[in-house]
Amino acid sequence: MPAQRASLVPIWPPASAEDTQATAAAKAKVVAQMVEERHGLLYVAMTRAEDRFIVSGRPGQGPGPEWELVPR
Numbered sequence: 001m002p003a004q005r006a007s008l009v010p011i012w013p014p015a016s017a018e019d020t021q022a023t024a025a026a027k028a029k030v031v032a033q034m035v036e037e038r039h040g041l042l043y044v045a046m047t048r049a050e051d052r053f054i055v056s057g058r059p060g061q062g063p064g065p066e067w068e069l070v071p072r
Contacts, residue, residue, distance in 0.1 A: 042066050 013023055046053055055070050 038066060039069065042069060046070070 011023070011026075013019075013027055016024075016027075019027070053070075055067060
């Protein structure tokens with residue numbers, strides 16, 4: 001096991017109303033990592049597209065926040 005992950009302990013996050021400063025910060029960090037990963041995947045998709053790049057959303061929900069990052 002890598003040294004940096006050896007000290008991590010999984011926790012069950014409480015409901016937002018019961019968050020402490022530590023759990024709120026941990027949740028925010030995870031959300032930021034997820035957003036960074038999605039942006040990275042979008043970047044790869046945009047730079048690898050050779051002919052067309054199609055962006056779509058789910059009916060009734062519209063495009064996701066990544067839509068603003070797509071050049072038109």
